[in-house]
Amino acid sequence: xxxxxxxxxxxxxxxxxxxxxxxxxxxxxxxxxxxxxxxxxxxxxxxxxxxxxxxxxxxxxxxxxxxxxxxxxxxxxxxxxxxxxxxxxxxxxxxxxxxxxxxxxxxxxxxxxxxxxxxxxxxxxxxxxxxxxxxxxxxxxxxxxxxxxxxxxxxxxxxxxxxxxxxxxxxxxxxxxxxxxxxxxxxxxxxxxxxxxxxxxxxxxxxxxxxxxxxxxxxxxxxxxxxxxxxxxxxxxxxxxxxxxxxxxxxxxxxxxxxxxxxxxxxxxxxxxxxxxxxxxxxxxxxxxxxxxxxxxxxxxxxxxxxxxxxxxxxxxxxxxxxxxxxxxxxxxxxxxxxxxxxxxxxxxxxxxxxxxxxxxxxxxxxxxxxxxxxxxxxxxxxxxxxxxxxxxxxxxxxxxxxxxxxxxxxxxxxxxxxxxxxxxxxxxxxxxxxxxxxxxxxxxxxxxxxxxxxxxxxxxxxxxxxxxxxxxxxxxxxxxxxxxxxxxxxxxxxxxxxxxxxxxxxxxxxxxxxxxxxxxxxxxxxxxxxxxxxxxxxxxxxxxxxxxxxxxxxxxxxxxxxxxxxxxxxxxxxxxxxxxxxxxxxxxxxxxxxxxxxxxxxxxxxxxxxxxxxxxxxxxxxxxxxxxxxxxxxxxxxxxxxxxxxxxxxxxxxxxxxxxxxxxxxxxxxxxxxxxxxxxxxxxxxxxxxxxxxxxxxxxxxxxxxxxxxxxxxxxxxxxxxxxxxxxxxxxxxxxxxxxxxxxxxxxxxxxxxxxxxxxxxxxxxxxxxxxxxxxxxxxxxxxxxxxxxxxxxxxxxxxxxxx
Numbered sequence: 043x044x045x046x047x048x049x050x051x052x053x054x055x056x057x058x059x060x061x062x063x064x065x066x067x068x069x070x071x072x073x074x075x076x077x078x079x080x081x082x083x084x085x086x087x088x089x090x091x092x093x094x095x096x097x098x099x100x101x102x103x104x105x106x107x108x109x110x111x112x113x114x115x116x117x118x119x120x121x122x123x124x125x126x127x128x129x130x131x132x133x134x135x136x137x138x139x140x141x142x143x144x145x146x147x148x149x150x151x152x153x154x155x156x157x158x159x160x161x162x163x164x165x166x167x168x169x170x171x172x173x174x175x176x177x178x179x180x181x182x183x184x185x186x187x188x189x190x191x192x193x194x195x196x197x198x199x200x201x202x203x204x205x206x207x208x209x210x211x212x213x214x215x216x217x218x219x220x221x222x223x224x225x226x227x228x229x230x231x232x233x234x235x236x237x238x239x240x241x242x243x244x245x246x247x248x249x250x251x252x253x254x255x256x257x258x259x260x261x262x263x264x265x266x267x268x269x270x271x272x273x274x275x276x277x278x279x280x281x282x283x284x285x286x287x288x289x290x291x292x293x294x295x296x297x298x299x300x301x302x303x304x305x306x307x308x309x310x311x312x313x314x315x316x317x318x319x320x321x322x323x324x325x326x327x328x329x330x331x332x333x334x335x336x337x338x339x340x341x342x343x344x345x346x347x348x349x350x351x352x353x354x355x356x357x358x359x360x361x362x363x364x365x366x367x368x369x370x371x372x373x374x375x376x377x378x379x380x381x382x383x384x385x386x387x388x389x390x391x392x393x394x395x396x397x398x399x400x401x402x403x404x405x406x407x408x409x410x411x412x413x414x415x416x417x418x419x420x421x422x423x424x425x426x427x428x429x430x431x432x433x434x435x436x437x438x439x440x441x442x443x444x445x446x447x448x449x450x451x452x453x454x455x456x457x458x459x460x461x462x463x464x465x466x467x468x469x470x471x472x473x474x475x476x477x478x479x480x481x482x483x484x485x486x487x488x489x490x491x492x493x494x495x496x497x498x499x500x501x502x503x504x505x506x507x508x509x510x511x512x513x514x515x516x517x518x519x520x521x522x523x524x525x526x527x528x529x530x531x532x533x534x535x536x537x538x539x540x541x542x543x544x545x546x547x548x549x550x551x552x553x554x555x556x557x558x559x560x561x562x563x564x565x566x567x568x569x570x571x572x573x574x575x576x577x578x579x580x581x582x583x584x585x586x587x588x589x590x591x592x593x594x595x596x597x598x599x600x601x602x603x604x605x606x607x608x609x610x611x612x613x614x615x616x617x618x619x620x621x622x623x624x625x626x627x628x629x630x631x632x633x634x635x636x637x638x639x640x641x642x643x644x645x646x647x648x649x650x651x652x653x654x655x656x657x658x659x660x661x662x663x664x665x666x667x668x669x670x671x672x673x674x675x676x677x678x679x680x681x682x683x684x685x686x687x688x689x690x691x692x693x694x695x696x697x698x699x700x701x702x703x704x705x706x707x708x709x710x711x712x713x714x715x716x717x718x719x720x721x722x723x724x725x726x727x728x729x730x731x732x733x734x735x736x737x738x739x740x741x742x743x744x745x746x747x748x749x750x751x752x753x754x755x756x757x758x759x760x761x762x763x764x765x766x767x768x769x770x771x772x773x774x775x776x777x778x779x780x781x782x783x784x785x786x787x788x789x790x791x792x793x794x795x796x797x798x799x800x801x802x803x804x805x806x807x808x809x810x811x812x813x814x815x816x817x818x819x820x821x822x823x824x825x826x827x828x829x830x831x832x833x834x835x836x837x838x839x840x841x842x843x844x845x846x847x
Contacts, residue, residue: 051161051163052120052163052164052165053092055159055161055163055165056090056092056159056163056166059159059165059200059201060201061099061200062090062092062097064099066100069335070099070100070193071100073088073100073192073193074088074100074102075102075339076189076339077168077170077185077186078103078170080182080185080186081170081178081185081186083103083170083171083176084102084103084171085102085103085104085149085171086102086169086170086171087100087102087104087170087171088100088101088166089116089169090157091111091114091117091120091165091166091167094110094111095109095111096108096109096114096117103171113141113142115128115137115140115142115149115154115169115171116167118137119155119164119167119169120156120164120166120167121164122156122164123156123158123164125155125183125186126154127178127183128151128153129151129177130175131143131150131151131152132175137152147173148173149171150175150176151171151173151174151175151176152171153171153178154170155168155169155186155187155190157190168186168189168193170186191263192263192336195264230321244258244260244263244265244313244336245257245258245260245261245331245332245333246261246272246331246334247331248329248330248332249328249330250327252276252277252285253274253275253277254272254273255273257269257270257273261334264313265311281301281313290330293317294318294327294330297316298315298316299314299317300313300314300337300341301334311336311338312336312340313334313335314334314335315334315335316332317331318330318331318332375796375799375806376406379406380406380714383399383403384714384715387399387403401445405442429472429473429563430472430473430476431472431473432474433469433471433589433591434470434471434474436462436466436467436468436470436513436586437468439478439481440460440462442478443478443481443482443485444458444460444499446482447482447485450489451489454489454493456489456492456493456497457497458489458496458497458498459496459497459498460498460499460500461500462501463500463501465503466501466503466513467506467513467586469588470513470588470589471586471587471588471589472584472586472587473564476560477584479556480515480557480561481499481515481517483556483557484517484580484582488517488519488521488578489519491519491522492519492520492521492522493522494520495520496519496520497517497518497519497520498519501513502514506588509587509590510588511585511586512584512585513583513586514581514582514583515581515583516580516581517580517581518577518579519579520576520577521577521578522574522575523572523575524572524574524578525574529570533558533568533570557582564584565585566583566584566585567583568580568581568582568583569581569582603719604634604722605723605726605727607633608633609634609635610633610635610655610726611634611653611655612635612636612658613636613637613645613657614639614658615639615641615644615657615659615668615671616639616640616658616660616663617660617664618660619764620761620764620765620798621660622638623760623764625658626638627761628718637652637654640664641663641664642663642665642668643671645659645666645671646675646679649679649681650679654683655683655684656683656684656685656686656722656725657675657684657685658686658688659671659685659686659687659705660689661700662689668689672685672700676703685706686706686707686721687700687705687707687708688709689709689710706725707721707725709721762842765798766839766842768798769835769842773835775791776788776828779791780820780824783821785815785820789812789813792809792810792813793809795809796810808830808831809831811827811830
């Protein structure tokens with residue numbers, strides 16, 4: 043037969059399978075995955091080849107569904123009768139000039155086997171490929187041969203099923219003409235058989251005693267045993283099944299029952315079987331048909347999945363510990379800032395100072411909202427982020443974001459501008475904290491990647507529908523820009539334009555992903571436009587309700603008093619000296635007596651010698667932390683007084699741990715005096731007094747500590763003097779540590795001082811710089827690094843003398 047005639051016959055054989063352009067089928071997909079796994083290649087294909095193209099029935103590692111025949115490697119494979127392995131295609135004359143080889147990251151390794159029909163025509167291929175040269179072992183070659191045989195078994199079974207369906211239809215029609223009564227009696231068996239063979243890989247028929255009475259060739263190939271040799275064997279013995287726990291009646295009721303099969307020449311296989319009973323006229327079971335499928339690869343995949351799940355759970359535990367530590371370090375200074383700001387709100391009368399205090403309050407609350415939702419990983423991953431619906435001023439929200447970032451822009455010498463079109467509604471209802479977070483993320487990103495020029499925000503109104511306005515925010519910069527091929531992945535988690543970007547500019551690659559989520563959960567949309575080396579523009583649109591009532595948000599001044607004024611003895615387990623003095627000041631004017639323990643062990647010692655009505659328990663202390671201390675109180679000391687947890691961690695699960703250990707309530711830093719008293723009222727009386735709001739203009743002040751201390755000048759001076767002593771000790775110690783090159787101790791000392799600075803609303807920027815300085819910079823540039831902090835401390839000491847009463 044000449045080549046042309048042979049090709050015609052080959053195409054006829056291919057068409058007889060009616061397989062090209064059919065939908066995906068799980069059995070073929072699994073075989074392609076198995077070939078990829080066995081040969082450890084990123085690409086595996088099961089394909090059919092007609093006169094013009096190579097079409098993929100199953101694929102691993104590529105997106106395309108087909109490729110022109112002249113560009114394929116497999117056009118040569120179908121001309122062979124054996125496995126064709128090309129360890130390095132760049133050295134093969136047939137393949138080295140192929141576009142799939144010459145392209146960047148092109149194919150370097152190829153191995154393919156022809157799919158041969160029962161007529162002897164090669165209708166397609168099974169192939170694997172890699173982007174690097176490699177060799178495959180004899181076992182891998184044998185495995186590929188076995189998979190190829192299994193593919194043809196599937197194709198032949200599929201073809202035979204179609205033929206059987208046709209034949210069955212003819213039989214049914216003929217029987218209907220001969221005898222309607224016979225058709226009615228036997229239609230159940232025919233229908234069951236029809237449904238069975240249309241979806242099966244293998245068929246086993248057994249009698250009511252479990253003896254195999256009939257099989258098909260597919261099951262023989264699946265079990266790698268001659269089909270006729272299976273007849274007469276005991277079904278229970280063949281699949282090592284316990285008859286006492288799996289009677290015929292019980293098996294018939296089961297769906298997708300998993301059988302294990304072990305032969306002398308093969309590894310263990312898992313067969314998924316469905317049992318179909320066939321009955322006579324009296325509804326007596328005369329035989330059972332097993333419809334079998336090979337699910338070995340799926341079972342093994344599930345086993346690997348379980349292993350991966352265990353690893354994932356371990357990594358999640360590590361991640362939660364990290365998040366808890368980060369949360370603690372960030373929320374502790376915010377506790378001081380917001381706590382003392384609330385104190386100053388009630389005491390300050392000067393309007394200018396109240397205005398400054400308001401700016402601190404707005405920034406602090408905004409930061410707290412961001413931390414609460416970003417660090418609370420359990421809430422984010424569970425999709426529990428909620429959007430507030432509250433009145434806010436758009437221009438004020440934008441101004442707050444620019445206030446936070448303008449210093450960074452000024453340090454880089456770039457213009458930092460915003461404009462709001464005159465027709466934009468500014469009195470809106472929505473979540474201003476989410477909007478502020480989005481603006482800070484995008485504006486901060488633009489500033490980071492802009493060396494010169496400007497960063498500009500333009501706000502415009504797109505439309506108004508049913509009192510909902512769609513506001514467009516356009517943030518443009520003149521920075522480094524983004525290449526077109528990287529734009530599509532800009533909002534992916536842990537993604538940055540280039541690896542070099544991370545090295546040069548830092549960052550985790552989470553900011554834009556979080557921003558996209560925040561925009562979309564507000565029913566908004568976001569996109570990015572960019573040209574490399576020219577700049578980038580982020581555009582997002584969010585719908586906001588128009589505030590018709592002109593309602594404004596005001597800070598509320600309210601008082602909460604203690605309900606139980608009987609004398610109480612309270613133990614405070616807290617290692618921070620300033621926090622200790624602050625708590626003492628709060629309770630000085632109450633009938634409550636406070637005893638202090640600097641760590642958990644001291645707390646246990648005091649509890650062994652004294653009777654307390656309540657314990658405040660900081661969770662992170664030296665020597666013995668709050669968790670272990672609480673466990674000792676409940677299990678060893680057998681004490682049942684209320685224990686209130688105090689922590690700067692923001693994770694939901696930590697509260698659950700505290701309650702499980704026997705703590706009664708939970709206060710998350712930062713907390714206010716109002717929140718503190720509410721917890722005590724809830725603990726001692728089960729009630730709280732409603733706060734009577736006293737409207738106050740949106741403003742705050744920079745005076746110190748009087749909400750907690752009241753008018754007690756002695757207590758105020760004591761805290762100021764303590765802070766002065768800390769500062770003077772820091773100055774005297776830092777020089778010695780520097781000369782001794784104990785740089786890690788310097789960093790830890792600076793970290794410890796941040797809490798004290800925060801209590802007095804003093805900027806910790808210089809302390810943060812010291813914390814982040816590495817040893818090499820200390821050695822080469824230590825004097826310059828320390829000078830701003832030393833100047834700041836000298837200035838603080840002078841101001842503290844003037845503040846002292």
